[in-house]
Amino acid sequence: KMATGEWGGTMNLTEPQCGTDLGLIRTKAVPNGDGSYNITGQKIWISSGEHDFTDNIIHLVLARIEGAPAGIKGISLFVVPKVFVNEDGSLGERNVGAACAGLEHKMGIHGNATCVMAYENAKGWLVGTENKGMAAMFVMMNEARLGTGLQGLSIGTAAYQAAVEFAHDRLQGRSLTGPKSPELPADSIMVHPDVRRMLLEARAFVEGGQAFTLWTALQADLQHSNDEAEAQKARDYMGLITPVLKAYLTDKGFHVASLAMQVHGGSGYTEHFAASQYLRDARITMIYEGANGIQALDLVGRKLPANGGRAIMTWFADIDAFVSENGGETPIKPFVDGLTDAKKKLQEGTMWLMQNGMQNPDNAGAASTDYLHIFGLTALAYMWAQMAKAAQAQVDAGSTDPFYANKLMTGRYFVERILPDTGAHLVKMKTGAEVLMQMPAEAF
Template sequence: MPIYKAPVADTLFVLNDVLGYERYANLPGFADAGPDMLEAILGEAARVAENVMHPLNRVGDEQGCVRHEDGSVTTPKGFKEAYDQYREGGWMSLSLPAEFGGQGLPYTIHSAVGEYMSSANMALMMYPGLTQGAIAAILVHGTDEQKQTYVPKMTEGVWTGTMNLTEPHCGTDLGLLRTRAVPTGTGSYKISGQKIFISAGDHDMAENIIHLVLARIEGAPEGTKGISLFIVPKFKLDADGNPGEKNGVSCGSIEEKMGIHGNSTCVMNYDDAEGFLIGAENGGLRAMFVMMNEARLGVGLQGLSISEIAYQNAVAYAKERIQGRSLSGPKAPELKADPIIVHPDIRRNLMNMKAINEAGRALLLWTALQADVTRSSPDEAARQTAEDHMGLMTPIIKGVLTDKGFDHAVMAQQVFGGHGYIEEHGMSQFVRDARIAMIYEGANGIQALDLVGRKLAMNGGRAVQTFFKEVGDFCEENRANEQMAPFTKGIKKGLNDLQAATMWLMQNAMAKPDNAGAASTDYMHLFGLVALGYMWGRMVKTAQEKIAAGETAPLYEGKLVTGRYFMDRIMPETSAHLARISSGADSMMALDAEAF
């Protein structure tokens, strides 16, 4: 059976020592969750993840969800009880506003906890995860009445939420959407159409499910300008605001999919379902993107989460699996063979996973802190800088960490050899579960296009220039520090490659848009490497300072070694990305379609 232990010590190192968590004490919520409380929360989250969520991960994969004749869906054995523990423990409401029943704690803590829970059971955690996104959309675009009607129950977790975008003929290009909304004249609409790939579309864990549905009001303009967003509850609400009559919405089928079997991914049928407009008429995309951006950060976190649990199991196996002798001589002469962790190629896999996981965790938590600044800082300039950071990093975190999450699940499977290919050890599930994160909430190619096509030029390039300056200043400030030289040189070289790639796009993408499309994925990963490298620079500097102050811990020594590996073996990939970017689109686009 797979194992999992939440990386609490590493999270605390990043938050307290590297990112200066205490510096944010002036923001709402942080004063209620100082370092001691933070440690207590993460410790309890680790216990729930390891002992409640994780044992059900394989159960969910093997059993899946079941649709019944009446269109209702039953989740795998134990899911409902685990979800009840989750919501009753207050995990659902952790960072939600106190005025709606939440605890008002920092989003940063919610993100740290989310990693543990998603590592333990990604499929189960999608139910509350989607609810968080739906709450965010209602809070930003809903009326006061809608907020009071839906958000408290969703915050409590007794109601859950979904988002309904995709249709059989319509994925990324939402302008093709056909689901229609007909005004009733009483303030509601009749919603009719079909949506597919709807995660958590129906289940037995909540009293009501609040669907957020994109639809086109009769007479609305064609394309994306004519799309509106609607609240469509599974059960209509009675005069007291409680679930009553069944609405005209049902699960037509559960998708037969590669992974995340414990999550009910549904085909949803809307037949004159009662719905209520949220936000402005024909302003549905703007309203939905609040939910999408929240979800994209959550999916990036899923990539890290799967990578972490896959890595932990690969390490455990590599330490106990006896096979062959070390190239430099026996390391366990009392045994007939050495543990495979002595072999360089096994180490390559493990070190790749470890180096990117630890930097990815830092990048996610850094970005989560910016989300808290955006939401609640009284300093307008700080809010603007944080918002710029969020917009820039969202596609990078989603695209890079989910690509790496899948790669690392495969690497972990490779460490197991043939045992990784059979179901007994659980590696197959990690590979299958990780694959979806690269696809949903905007496939990673779309994330790359968003970065290159929108985020770089936004506000005159303000966000990217701020990032360049911060990384460049870090390298300059530590240039005279000989201990930091191996790190600052690697970061600076990566930054130079990133700046060169950015300049190439500025000079070549406008006149020939295919150049931007051809470069986008490499540019996203190049940017990601520099961001991860910068995180390593900050972590290593902090670890060096701790050691110089007389604090000794394997964690600090491990940071120095792992950071050096990142600079030696991973950071040089920036040069290859730059070379591919600057080759342009000609060879990629030259072949006639008929020649494929």
């Protein structure tokens, strides 16, 4: 019933004293002796915590069984239904101990009721094993992180489309090279190079991000391949790519929404168009499902070293193979060269982390966000190189469909005006922790 959308679901991790650091969870679970538990505690910021869109809401709640070890090792996962389910699947009585204690007021995503949830001897059942609640919750969270990356990208996509529509309609000023629509009182803002910069920046991220999500979706399928080597490679990629996709696409989704607002001018900041809503809605994606700074730490601290660095080595090898297959003086050379350079910088950043992060973990923390951005840029460079190859093949075969020509023009913007950012990120990450940590906390 959850899969069909008849019932809703929530995830209850956050409490007033803990968001990122879930080892601080206080919600308690007391066994009733019949396999069920009584759950007591307060959860905050619970998405879709209460509403009447569905007949039932199934809450997944992290709590600490009485006597469990302190910290993250003592957290268990429980299923707590809003309404109990009878043996025959019909709905029974209300689980009166599970209640919404209030709605949060927030800057965006107003279509979602974000709730304070009060559990007072609410009846729940253990999911999985005692004290292994985080591992159980991560089955869902890994998927939710991919969904959040897609959410950031999708809001950016909608914002870009709105900006294009506005730019066609808005007449302001004349082209620097002479009027393009002399019959009108002014040209559309489409003629201005700086407006083009914003639109192409947005479009290059959107199309690159879409390819990246589809490529990742393919890996998600390949995890279930009958060929064990192929399945293992896909699993490695899913682990490595999840924090990159979540953080990079949400950072850029918000950036695109901001560019789209700028294209709208004052009409974007006021509420006449959807631009301001997109900006507000996009912002949360950088925070929930693990703040983006935490994704960067997950990438450098857990995902890179996993299995002796097997996933990142495979990633480099796959890019090298693509480069050697597609090298030479072809029309897509700028894409292949751009990818080669980005991969080199990612490799250099990885080496720097190995050498400097181990000796001082603050170096890894200080470099993590810039490293994640180099990774995101390299991933998009890889996607753009593949898209350019496919588009160029169509052009070479005589296609006059503007889709392919436009794809190549958008990709050229990515390679020439976005990809060079890898250099700045590498320089910044290599400065290490000292510049960040030297100032005493009380001086802020």
